[in-house]
Amino acid sequence: MDTAFDAVTVGRHTLRNRVVMAPMTRSRAHGPGAVPTELMATYYAQRAGAGLIVTEGVQPSAVGQGYLNTPGLHTAEQVAGWRRVTDAVHERGGVIFAQLMHVGRIAHPDNTAHGSAPVGASAVPAAGTIVTPTGPQEFPTPQPLDAEGVRATVADFVAAARNAVDAGFDGVELHGANGYLLHQFLSTNANRRDDEYGGDPTGRIRLVVEVVAAVAEAIGADRVGLRISPANPYNDIAEDDHRETYLALVDALNPLGLAYLHVAEGADTEFTPVLRERWAGALMLNPYTPGAWTGPEALKLVERGDADLVSYGALFLANPDLPRRLAGGGPFNTPDYTTAYGGGHEGYTDYPALPDQG
Numbered sequence: 001m002d003t004a005f006d007a008v009t010v011g012r013h014t015l016r017n018r019v020v021m022a023p024m025t026r027s028r029a030h031g032p033g034a035v036p037t038e039l040m041a042t043y044y045a046q047r048a049g050a051g052l053i054v055t056e057g058v059q060p061s062a063v064g065q066g067y068l069n070t071p072g073l074h075t076a077e078q079v080a081g082w083r084r085v086t087d088a089v090h091e092r093g094g095v096i097f098a099q100l101m102h103v104g105r106i107a108h109p110d111n112t113a114h115g116s117a118p119v120g121a122s123a124v125p126a127a128g129t130i131v132t133p134t135g136p137q138e139f140p141t142p143q144p145l146d147a148e149g150v151r152a153t154v155a156d157f158v159a160a161a162r163n164a165v166d167a168g169f170d171g172v173e174l175h176g177a178n179g180y181l182l183h184q185f186l187s188t189n190a191n192r193r194d195d196e197y198g199g200d201p202t203g204r205i206r207l208v209v210e211v212v213a214a215v216a217e218a219i220g221a222d223r224v225g226l227r228i229s230p231a232n233p234y235n236d237i238a239e240d241d242h243r244e245t246y247l248a249l250v251d252a253l254n255p256l257g258l259a260y261l262h263v264a265e266g267a268d269t270e271f272t273p274v275l276r277e278r279w280a281g282a283l284m285l286n287p288y289t290p291g292a293w294t295g296p297e298a299l300k301l302v303e304r305g306d307a308d309l310v311s312y313g314a315l316f317l318a319n320p321d322l323p324r325r326l327a328g329g330g331p332f333n334t335p336d337y338t339t340a341y342g343g344g345h346e347g348y349t350d351y352p353a354l355p356d357q358g
């Protein structure tokens with residue numbers, strides 16, 4: 001029987017264990033230019049004991065930013081900033097992928113340097129509000145991507161993936177989950193297009209397939225992962241036919257030979273084994289745990305063969321040495337969500353590791 005603490009080969013890399021640090025936006029790229037900082041290098045290096053670190057969502061283009069102080073991967077300064085992060089993680093023997101996250105309509109012009117309207121699949125705003133420097137404001141109506149905009153978006157993902165490699169990342173995870181741009185295209189409420197990128201599942205998966213295929217072609221499929229979250233309504237997403245849509249998606253992606261599929265599981269937990277069966281490659285699972293964070297019991301997913309890797313968000317935020325703590329049965333620091341986004345060292349790099357035992 002495999003355990004979560006056994007090494008595993010995923011795509012191009014051999015990981016020392018199967019405990020993954022899930023992507024978490026921390027909004028600490030303060031200062032002009034959305035450049036990763038030295039403090040971010042410290043934070044990720046502290047967590048290098050993960051089998052794989054997936055970074056916070058990183059915008060592949062200026063228009064792909066939605067939240068305050070999130071880092072990018074579209075300028076030379078950002079590449080240089082990330083190089084400090086990847087060097088620090090590699091010095092500790094870690095493996096690190098950048099999560100490329102284009103937010104689409106989950107944005108506000110007050111949060112970005114360019115200050116222009118967000119883009120989306122269709123002119124349908126998300127219900128709800130987003131935090132801005134002057135407080136929460138309603139989501140604006142996005143500008144629908146035209147044919148040229150779609151092409152430019154694919155090209156931006158490719159350029160950012162190449163930048164990730166230049167910055168020393170071991171690969172990229174494409175963010176197709178949680179209501180951001182790629183998920184907006186997959187959905188039946190944010191995507192009302194009548195061109196080849198909308199309509200039935202074949203149309204709605206098209207942008208995701210094009211982005212994944214183009215990035216895989218550019219840097220090698222064996223260092224590209226995709227994150228999806230079927231049946232997750234977060235960020236005002238509705239999916240009337242999620243099973244049909246995601247099965248069409250995995251069928252289209254299987255021939256590419258990606259490093260992994262990362263499933264942020266939604267309420268339809270019975271769909272996960274169906275996806276597992278249909279997906280030809282490695283499956284990383286972030287299990288559905290409403291009202292709680294993923295805990296030690298998730299290690300059984302690997303032991304039972306329900307997943308190849310398991311990803312931890314909140315517990316990794318609060319426990320820099322999480323794999324070691326899981327292996328020893330705890331104890332665990334408690335995550336403090338009040339310091340999750342923005343700020344500095346506090347609630348970021350000051351969670352203690354367990355003392356070394358002789």
Ligand SMILES: Cc1cc2nc3c(=O)[nH]c(=O)nc-3n(C[C@H](O)[C@H](O)[C@H](O)COP(=O)(O)O)c2cc1C
Nearest residue numbers: 022023024025056057264286293294312313314340
């Ligand atoms: C502070 C915070 C920021 C997050 N940011 C992202 C993100 O940038 N990209 C993403 O795909 N998921 C993001 N998530 C979701 C996590 O990756 C994970 O799916 C979620 O926390 C549930 O897992 P858990 O119970 O282990 O925390 C975030 C979660 C938290 C707590």
